[in-house]
Amino acid sequence: MSLQTDKREFNERTTDGIGNPFMRNAVSSAQDSLKTRRLTAAASLGDWEQWRTLGQQIRQHTLKHLDYYLGQLADNIEKKGGHIYFAKTKEEASDYIRDIIVKKKAKKIVKSKSMVTEEIEMNHVLMEAGCELIETDLGEYILQMDDWDPPSHIVAPALHKDRTQIQSVFTEKLGYTGDESPENLARFARTVLRQKFLEADVGITGCNFAVANLGAINLVTNEGNGDLTAAIPKTHIAVMGMERIVPTLEEMEVLDNLLCRSAVGQKLTSYISVIGPSASGETDGPEDFHLVVVDNGRSDILGSEFNEALQCIRCGACLNVCPVYRHIGGHAYGSIYPGPIGAVITPLLGGYDDYKELPFASSLCAACTDVCPVKIPLHEQLILHRQKIVKEKRTGAVERLQMKTAGRLLSSRVLFGKALRFANPASRLLSRHGRIVRGPELVRGWINTRDLSQPVKQQDSFRAWLDKRKGGAGQ
Amino acid sequence: MKVSIFSTCLVDLMTPNVGIAMVEVLERLGCEIDHPASQVCCGQPAYNSGYLEDSRLAMKNMMLAFEHSDYVVGPSGSCIAMFHEYPKIFKGDPNWELKAIALKEKAYEFTQFIVRVLGVTDVGASLEGTATYHRSCHMTRLLGERETPFQLLEQVQGLQLEPLKNSDNCCGFGGTFSVKMPEISGQMVDEKCGCVVDTGADILISADMGCLLNIGGRLSRKGEPVKIMHIAEVLNQQNTAAKGGSPT
Numbered sequence: 001m002s003l004q005t006d007k008r009e010f011n012e013r014t015t016d017g018i019g020n021p022f023m024r025n026a027v028s029s030a031q032d033s034l035k036t037r038r039l040t041a042a043a044s045l046g047d048w049e050q051w052r053t054l055g056q057q058i059r060q061h062t063l064k065h066l067d068y069y070l071g072q073l074a075d076n077i078e079k080k081g082g083h084i085y086f087a088k089t090k091e092e093a094s095d096y097i098r099d100i101i102v103k104k105k106a107k108k109i110v111k112s113k114s115m116v117t118e119e120i121e122m123n124h125v126l127m128e129a130g131c132e133l134i135e136t137d138l139g140e141y142i143l144q145m146d147d148w149d150p151p152s153h154i155v156a157p158a159l160h161k162d163r164t165q166i167q168s169v170f171t172e173k174l175g176y177t178g179d180e181s182p183e184n185l186a187r188f189a190r191t192v193l194r195q196k197f198l199e200a201d202v203g204i205t206g207c208n209f210a211v212a213n214l215g216a217i218n219l220v221t222n223e224g225n226g227d228l229t230a231a232i233p234k235t236h237i238a239v240m241g242m243e244r245i246v247p248t249l250e251e252m253e254v255l256d257n258l259l260c261r262s263a264v265g266q267k268l269t270s271y272i273s274v275i276g277p278s279a280s281g282e283t284d285g286p287e288d289f290h291l292v293v294v295d296n297g298r299s300d301i302l303g304s305e306f307n308e309a310l311q312c313i314r315c316g317a318c319l320n321v322c323p324v325y326r327h328i329g330g331h332a333y334g335s336i337y338p339g340p341i342g343a344v345i346t347p348l349l350g351g352y353d354d355y356k357e358l359p360f361a362s363s364l365c366a367a368c369t370d371v372c373p374v375k376i377p378l379h380e381q382l383i384l385h386r387q388k389i390v391k392e393k394r395t396g397a398v399e400r401l402q403m404k405t406a407g408r409l410l411s412s413r414v415l416f417g418k419a420l421r422f423a424n425p426a427s428r429l430l431s432r433h434g435r436i437v438r439g440p441e442l443v444r445g446w447i448n449t450r451d452l453s454q455p456v457k458q459q460d461s462f463r464a465w466l467d468k469r470k471g472g473a474g475q
Numbered sequence: 476m477k478v479s480i481f482s483t484c485l486v487d488l489m490t491p492n493v494g495i496a497m498v499e500v501l502e503r504l505g506c507e508i509d510h511p512a513s514q515v516c517c518g519q520p521a522y523n524s525g526y527l528e529d530s531r532l533a534m535k536n537m538m539l540a541f542e543h544s545d546y547v548v549g550p551s552g553s554c555i556a557m558f559h560e561y562p563k564i565f566k567g568d569p570n571w572e573l574k575a576i577a578l579k580e581k582a583y584e585f586t587q588f589i590v591r592v593l594g595v596t597d598v599g600a601s602l603e604g605t606a607t608y609h610r611s612c613h614m615t616r617l618l619g620e621r622e623t624p625f626q627l628l629e630q631v632q633g634l635q636l637e638p639l640k641n642s643d644n645c646c647g648f649g650g651t652f653s654v655k656m657p658e659i660s661g662q663m664v665d666e667k668c669g670c671v672v673d674t675g676a677d678i679l680i681s682a683d684m685g686c687l688l689n690i691g692g693r694l695s696r697k698g699e700p701v702k703i704m705h706i707a708e709v710l711n712q713q714n715t716a717a718k719g720g721s722p723t
Contacts, residue, residue, distance in 0.1 A: 011658075018662055032641070323645045327662040361656060363649025363663070364523055365612035386525025395525070403521050407529030410484065410516035411536040423488060445657025450664065450692030455488045462482050462494035466510055 001118040003350050005150035006334040010357035017328035023152070023160040027329055030159055034320045037265025038371075044267060045257065055258045056375040058251045059311035062243075066302065069212040069245050070293065076215025082277030082289035086242075090120035090296045097122055097204070097237055098129050100290060104235055106131065106201035110193075112219070112226035113137035114206025115154065115314060116241045116294050118336045119349065122204070123148075134196045136225035138189055142166050145173045152330025152338060155263045155316035160329055193225070203229035203286070207240035208313075209255060210291065213248045216276030217291065220256060222269045230275050236286035242298045243310040249274070255313055258373035262317035297349045305384050309344045311374045318368035318378055324361055333358060340368035344381045356394050359385035402442070423455040476593070478506040479544035481537075481582070483551050484516040485684045493684060496711035497550045497585055504593055514540040517557040522564070524651045534561055538574040546592065547582045550707050552614020552682050558582040559618060584614060585707055586623040586682055601632035602712040606704075607639045607676040609646060609667070609690060611683035624682050624706055631709060637674040641666075648689035664693045672699055682706045 006013055017023065042048040062069055074084045087093035101109070109131050117123065126133050135144045139158035143149045146169045151157030158166070163180045170176035170185060174192065178184040197203075205226050207217040217238050219226040230236045246252045252274070260266050278285035301310055319325050319339030330338035335346040335355065343358040359382045368378040389395060409415050430438045436452045446452055458464060478501055486494045498508050518533030538561070541547045549555050559582070561575035589595050608628065614620050628636055647653060647663025667690055671679050679694070679701050681687050691703035 014656075014658060018658060321643075323647070323663050324659055326644075327659055327666075359525075360652070361659065363612070363645045363647060363652040363660070365645035365649065366616040367612070367643065367645065370616050383523060383525065386523075387527050388525075390525040390527075400526075403524065403526040403529045407521055407526065407532050410518065410521075411532035413513045413515055413536075416484075416515045420487065442654050445654050445660075446692070448657065449661040449696060450689065451695040452688070452692055453489065456491055460491060462487055462491035463510075463512075465491060465495055466498075 001123060001148060001150060001336060002121040003119050003335055003337070003346065004354060005336055006331060007354075008334070010332070010334065010361070013332040013334055014328050014361075017332040020160075020329065022162050022165065023329045023331075024327065026159055026162050028326055030156065031320050031326055034265055038261060038317065038320070039265075041261040041265045041267055045261065051254070051258060052373055052375055054254055055313075055373050056311065058246065058254060059313070059374045060308075062245055062247060062251075063302065063307065063310055066243065066245070069247055070242070072212040073210050073215060073245060073291075076213065077277060077289070077291055078215075080215050080277040080279060082215065082291065084291045084293065086293045086295070087120075088295050090294070093120040093239070093292050093294045093296070094122045094125040096292060097239070097290075098125050100235065100237060101126060101129060101131060101202060104201060104288075106235070108196070108200045109133045109202045109204060110136050110196050110200040110229050110233065111140075111203070112205040112221065112229040113140050113157065114204070114239055115151075115336055116206060117204065117239050118151070119241075119296060120239070120294060122239070134193070134200075136193050136196070136223075136229055137221070138186060138223055138225075141189055141193065142169060145169050150331060151336055153316055153319055154314050154337065154339070154341070160331065197228045197232045200229075200233040202235045202237060203231075203233040204237045204239065205229050207238045207244055207291070208259065209252050210240055210245045210293075211247075211249060211252055211274060212245055214274065214276065216274050218246075218252050218256070219271070219273045219275065220259060220269050221271045222264070222266075224271045227271055227273050227275075230273070231285060234286055235288040235290075236275075237290045237292060239292045239294060242293050242295050243302075244313075255374075259313050259315050262315035262371070262373040301345075301348050306344070306348055306381060308376050309341070309348065309381055311376050312341050312345070313374055314341075315373060317371045317373060321367040321371045322362075323365060323367065324363065328361070333361075340378045340382070341376070344376075344378060344385065347385055352389060352392065352394060356389050359389065420455070420461065421458050424457045427454040476506050476546070477544075478508055478546045478548050478588070479541055480508055480510045481514060481517075481541070481547050481549035481554065482510065483549055483554050483684070485688070486550060489688065490684055490705070493550050493705040493707050496705070496707040497548070500589075500598055500707060500710050501548065504589065504595060504598065506593075509544075511540045511544065517554045519554065519557040520650045522557070522560075523649075524655075527564075531564075534564065534575075535571065538571065538578050541578055541581075542574065544581060546588065547578065548585055548588045549582070550585045550682070550705060551684060552584045552587075552611050552618050552620060553685060555582050555584040555587075556613040556617035584618060584620060584623075584682060586627050586710075587618075587620050589710075590623040590626050596626045597630035598627065598710050600630075600710045600712050601634075602709055603633040604678055605635045605637060605674075605676045606678040606680050606709070607637045607671060607674040608642075609639060609671070609679060609681040609686055610642050611681055611686045612645050614682055615643070624680075627706070627710060628680065631712075634709070637676045639674055640670045642670075646686045646690050648685045650685065653689060660689075661693075664689055668693050668697060668699065671701055677702060678709075679703045680706050680709055
């Protein structure tokens with residue numbers, strides 16, 4: 001897997017999503033139930049808005065002093081006998097991980113869910129090196145068994161599948177003979193995965209937050225697979241995006257509270273661990289600990305107009321409220337990062353050549369901005385992207401001309417007045433029974449599914465009414 | 476109290492009766508109305524599409540048009556929310572930043588003005604019928620106004636309000652989004668129409684004509700008998716049975 005999950009055109013991917021009733025049903029029911037759960041979990045914290053502000057402040061502070069905290073993290077990890085590696089590119093990151101695996105002569109790898117490892121195409125590199133790699137997050141495991149179907153949600157990667165589809169994947173690929181109940185499916189996967197944990201030479205995890213003053217990482221899971229991945233194999237490699245760091249446990253506590261409530265509507269998840277290199281004399285934990293800090297374009301975002309996107313704590317709450325994601329699903333975004341946050345960060349990481357449509361796949365309803373636990377102004381960042389795309393002349397020439405003309409028209413009463421006089425007679429050519437039935441491309445999408453009445457006649461306009469009134473309230 | 480009406484380009488072009496209703500209600504509440512002639516559009520369509528430079532012209536025109544107004548009142552949560560964006564857009568611009576802040580501070584959405592400035596919740600309207608209310612995203616989230624339409628509608632005699640399922644979900648209009656991404660927008664408005672029809676209401680009310688044209692246009696295409704009414708039209712009804720207002 002890489003950042004890009006589907007090379008087809010955006011329109012094709014969207015049509016696919018819209019035409020997938022299984023996925024749409026799964027996504028909309030998840031959105032509906034998560035909304036209630038999230039609100040209840042948020043309310044139980046007291047003043048949610050104050051918590052959001054605190055979350056925002058912590059993230060902004062950390063980003064502002066990122067070099068300091070990364071330095072502190074590196075010192076503390078090395079002091080405890082661990083290794084830290086700063087990878088500028090995705091290739092550097094994957095190569096470093098592969099080199100460790102080769103040095104250890106490791107064949108079997110267990111992995112917990114991690115978006116950044118997908119971003120750096122790590123699975124691909126390791127499998128090419130001849131390793132057996134098993135995803136241990138249940139959702140990721142299902143996707144792996146289903147021929148590496150891409151994830152469609154940041155927190156719930158297999159959200160687009162229903163239980164019948166999962167049952168058939170397990171039956172076909174693993175010889176499962178049970179029914180489609182989630183309990184039995186999960187029990188079956190657990191039995192298979194237990195053995196994999198015990199056999200593994202190396203465990204690779206993501207990292208929800210690195211804790212700078214401890215030289216440790218924080219893992220947040222509901223299945224405990226992250227902890228087993230980190231604890232059982234002799235070597236543990238953790239991979240994090242450069243910005244996923246907190247100063248101390250105190251800030252981690254705030255962010256974990258925001259993360260769990262926003263992501264799954266729980267006060268906390270079942271497993272929240274802080275782990276790192278084993279201190280001398282400790283009998284559990286890995287013998288060898290590596291933390292790979294991935295830049296891969298993040299330092300270009302730092303300090304830019306998109307800086308706030310780096311505040312993201314990957315809770316997926318913006319996906320859970322987005323009406324566009326609701327109807328097209330995660331795969332339509334063509335990136336491992338879907339939804340509103342994906343529409344912001346994917347073009348930053350993957351460029352406009354492949355992703356210039358994503359910032360426009362939003363009605364700017366701001367539900368995402370409203371829900372974000374660390375107050376990223378997501379809809380405003382989408383507008384910023386649009387401004388850059390326009391500036392780079394990546395929108396159509398016709399649209400640019402229309403906007404230029406409209407810009408002039410809408411800023412001058414005289415010109416607009418002339419246009420108004422023209423609008424009704426012109427629209428008559430395109431109308432039948434007072435409804436516009438034909439028209440330029442601009443309105444075609446609308447009138448294919450919706451009625452649109454003609455603009456009013458000049459003499460029926462609001463201004464004409466004002467002018468006619470006795471006493472002349474209008475001007 | 477002197478009030479400058481911001482009629483919005485949609486009302487100017489498509490639904491003059493909304494502007495008329497707004498003027499009549501405000502006059503009944505004792506306001507002295509004026510309508511600065513040079514106003515056109517808040518600039519939102521171009522701004523939201525990324526055409527910052529093209530949209531600035533429209534914004535500057537609006538700041539000048541309302542420069543001498545005490546209050547600016549418009550029948551659209553979305554367009555008024557756009558005025559609230561001006562200070563951010565013109566931040567640091569020595570010629571325009573102060574004008575932007577001034578406009579933001581005196582600009583109110585129609586229901587917001589009645590409740591929050593005039594302190595009135597009962598405008599003496601009456602309308603027999605069952606209605607449901609669509610919250611527009613920009614009014615709710617960008618302008619941050621969730622209460623005032625309901626405070627006013629609760630006082631309308633004879634009107635029964637039914638709750639709308641998933642009322643916080645966008646109707647799919649989103650200005651140019653609806654024409655740029657018609658397929659996605661179409662799915663969103665379809666779901667919204669389903670929720671509206673499920674309420675069993677005869678009338679769909681909103682404080683934004685953009686959403687109403689979108690939802691109304693789809694309801695009409697599907698042959699659903701639900702009428703759309705802007706809240707100004709509802710508040711301007713007196714002793715009338717529900718028969719709907721704006722053409723869709």
